[in-house]
Amino acid sequence: MGEKKVKTPKVKKPRGWLKEKLTPKFIKNSIAKKNEAIAAVDLSRLSKPVNDVETSGPKKMKDFSLWASWKTALVGIGGVIFVIIIWFIYAYVCEINGKTSFLSSPIDVCQAFYNQAIASTNLWRHLGFSLQRIVVGYLIALVLSIPVAFLMAWYKPVRAFFDPFIQFLRCVPPIAYVPVVVAALGTSENSKYFIIFLAVFLTMTVTIYQGVRNVDLTLVKAAYTFGARDRNLFLGVIVPSAFPFILTAMRLGVGAAMTTLVASELTGTAFGLGAFINSQGSRLQMDNCIMGILVLGIFGIIFDKGLLVIEKKLTRWK
Amino acid sequence: MENTGKVVIKIDNVKKIYPVENGDDVVALNGVNLEIKENEFICVVGPSGCGKTTLLNIIGGLEQPTSGSATIHGRPILGPGPDRGIIFQQYALFPWLTVKKNVLYATKFIRHLVPKTKFNKETGKEEQVYTLDDKGNRVPVMKKVKYSKIEREAIANKYIDMVQLGAFANKYPKELSGGMKQRVAIARGYALNSEVLLLDEPFGALDAQTRSQLQEDLLRTWEKERKTCFFITHDVDECVLLASRVIIMSARPGQVKEVIDIDLPYPRTQATKLEPKFQEYRNHIWDVVYKMYVDSGSINNK
Numbered sequence: 001m002g003e004k005k006v007k008t009p010k011v012k013k014p015r016g017w018l019k020e021k022l023t024p025k026f027i028k029n030s031i032a033k034k035n036e037a038i039a040a041v042d043l044s045r046l047s048k049p050v051n052d053v054e055t056s057g058p059k060k061m062k063d064f065s066l067w068a069s070w071k072t073a074l075v076g077i078g079g080v081i082f083v084i085i086i087w088f089i090y091a092y093v094c095e096i097n098g099k100t101s102f103l104s105s106p107i108d109v110c111q112a113f114y115n116q117a118i119a120s121t122n123l124w125r126h127l128g129f130s131l132q133r134i135v136v137g138y139l140i141a142l143v144l145s146i147p148v149a150f151l152m153a154w155y156k157p158v159r160a161f162f163d164p165f166i167q168f169l170r171c172v173p174p175i176a177y178v179p180v181v182v183a184a185l186g187t188s189e190n191s192k193y194f195i196i197f198l199a200v201f202l203t204m205t206v207t208i209y210q211g212v213r214n215v216d217l218t219l220v221k222a223a224y225t226f227g228a229r230d231r232n233l234f235l236g237v238i239v240p241s242a243f244p245f246i247l248t249a250m251r252l253g254v255g256a257a258m259t260t261l262v263a264s265e266l267t268g269t270a271f272g273l274g275a276f277i278n279s280q281g282s283r284l285q286m287d288n289c290i291m292g293i294l295v296l297g298i299f300g301i302i303f304d305k306g307l308l309v310i311e312k313k314l315t316r317w318k
Numbered sequence: 319m320e321n322t323g324k325v326v327i328k329i330d331n332v333k334k335i336y337p338v339e340n341g342d343d344v345v346a347l348n349g350v351n352l353e354i355k356e357n358e359f360i361c362v363v364g365p366s367g368c369g370k371t372t373l374l375n376i377i378g379g380l381e382q383p384t385s386g387s388a389t390i391h392g393r394p395i396l397g398p399g400p401d402r403g404i405i406f407q408q409y410a411l412f413p414w415l416t417v418k419k420n421v422l423y424a425t426k427f428i429r430h431l432v433p434k435t436k437f438n439k440e441t442g443k444e445e446q447v448y449t450l451d452d453k454g455n456r457v458p459v460m461k462k463v464k465y466s467k468i469e470r471e472a473i474a475n476k477y478i479d480m481v482q483l484g485a486f487a488n489k490y491p492k493e494l495s496g497g498m499k500q501r502v503a504i505a506r507g508y509a510l511n512s513e514v515l516l517l518d519e520p521f522g523a524l525d526a527q528t529r530s531q532l533q534e535d536l537l538r539t540w541e542k543e544r545k546t547c548f549f550i551t552h553d554v555d556e557c558v559l560l561a562s563r564v565i566i567m568s569a570r571p572g573q574v575k576e577v578i579d580i581d582l583p584y585p586r587t588q589a590t591k592l593e594p595k596f597q598e599y600r601n602h603i604w605d606v607v608y609k610m611y612v613d614s615g616s617i618n619n620k
Contacts, residue, residue: 227427
């Protein structure tokens with residue numbers, strides 16, 4: 001403390017200094033030097049550990065337990081109110097600032113909700129289209145991803161066959177292949193189903209596959225000693241132990257479906273929540289646009305919480 | 319206490335080598351010979367890395383020897399099966415099943431032999447079917463059937479009561495303590511009614527009190543049923559207390575170092591440990607095992 005920092009003048013390193021350091025001889029020497037230094041340490045000189053706070057003992061441990069639900073809810077609601085206030089302020093600032101930026105205030109959005117959802121049924125019509133697309137795409141994905149994931153985990157050739165496709169598609173955002181799918185399948189509902197299906201299928205397959213691979217091998221061995229055949233083992237051990245992963249995959253799949261919805265409705269349709277958000281956005285009807293986003297997000301939360309309740313009920317043994 | 323019973327399992331010059339990439343292969347077992355006779359309680363002790371668990375896995379059919387043979391009643395052991403129940407150190411209970419369902423599951427796939435019957439139209443009754451054996455005697459024809467649900471329930475109840483977990487029959491494993499979980503695993507092992515019970519350090523992870531209790535429980539059950547047991551441990555006291563025969567194995571490579579018949583009468587209790595003869599066995603085995611530790615360099619004995 002209080003020591004003056006002496007600034008060392010920067011010495012320009014000669015050309016090829018890095019090359020010299022990468023020679024095997026240099027690396028070997030530096031390892032030898034380090035080992036010499038380690039051997040030279042006199043452990044008896046090290047003192048006993050000293051506490052940070054010398055009077056009050058060691059630091060208090062972090063509390064990893066969860067809050068009571070009312071506390072969580074209270075802070076959550078407080079957070080929402082806080083964000084709405086910021087939103088109000090920013091919308092007001094935009095308004096008085098004039099031309100360059102623009103944001104609808106929460107009141108505008110409420111008004112938009114009234115116009116679209118209560119005074120007319122516009123919103124519900126869009127929502128109906130979207131829900132149908134999500135449900136169809138999601139259910140097809142669910143029905144197919146479970147067998148594919150299990151077959152991938154069970155049969156090596158199946159895994160070798162599917163793995164490249166899954167790894168490839170996982171890195172491509174759905175929005176990138178929407179035009180291709182629409183061109184290939186037409187502007188019918190099929191293209192929307194397919195885009196949502198693909199996103200959900202990828203997420204669920206990867207998660208369930210991991211779950212099946214995660215099975216405790218001791219349990220497998222135990223089942224074999226009971227005389228179980230492969231088929232019994234599959235139904236009696238693999239499926240139940242992967243079951244929590246299926247439920248997790250279902251929740252992740254909802255997220256994937258909701259996030260892909262907007263992309264799937266970008267082209268070739270005037271109906272659906274995604275199409276609504278998109279078209280209102282491009283017409284600068286920000287009140288409608290924000291309202292659509294909120295409705296989308298709120299439905300996502302409802303789906304997720306619903307699945308969470310089911311998950312807790314079905315895996316009480318965990 | 320010389321056991322003159324029938325040989326159940328025969329281990330003949332078994333070698334097990336685990337290949338290691340870019341290094342010396344690990345020789346886990348190097349020419350092990352062993353006979354397990356009916357109604358024996360065999361304990362295997364030895365330092366860690368002596369291939370005890372490998373030997374158990376080979377008998378259990380979970381691993382195959384690199385060379386040599388393992389047979390049960392002269393038939394080669396090719397895989398796991400209900401004739402050789404295994405009790406694992408990590409309990410291996412199915413977490414999604416309750417205690418009772420865990421025990422029930424063990425008997426789900428077992429088939430046993432019952433006399434074959436045929437419906438006789440003339441008398442209107444089920445009648446037993448007979449055949450003639452090669453000496454011309456009339457013998458009943460047997461068929462393989464699974465246990466009925468009721469029979470399985472009865473088996474499960476019997477062994478859950480045996481390990482005194484009746485009050486916990488409908489609990490999930492996560493709701494049980496370590497000792498209770500291991501008792502469920504033992505009940506499950508017994509419910510299999512296998513010819514040989516293989517126990518892989520079953521009490522290794524338990525506290526001293528629970529361990530003593532479970533040792534006594536195991537002794538009581540064994541004294542009643544005399545089921546052939548193959549018990550792996552690293553606890554010298556435990557092996558002398560339980561075993562009718564102790565096998566000491568040496569490490570790297572795993573070999574049978576010494577075989578000792580424990581001539582202490584059953585029933586045994588924890589009080590048996592106070593007998594001078596027990597102490598003699600214990601001290602002898604401890605010397606052999608400790609010497610191996612020293613020789614292998616695990617303990618620096620200056």
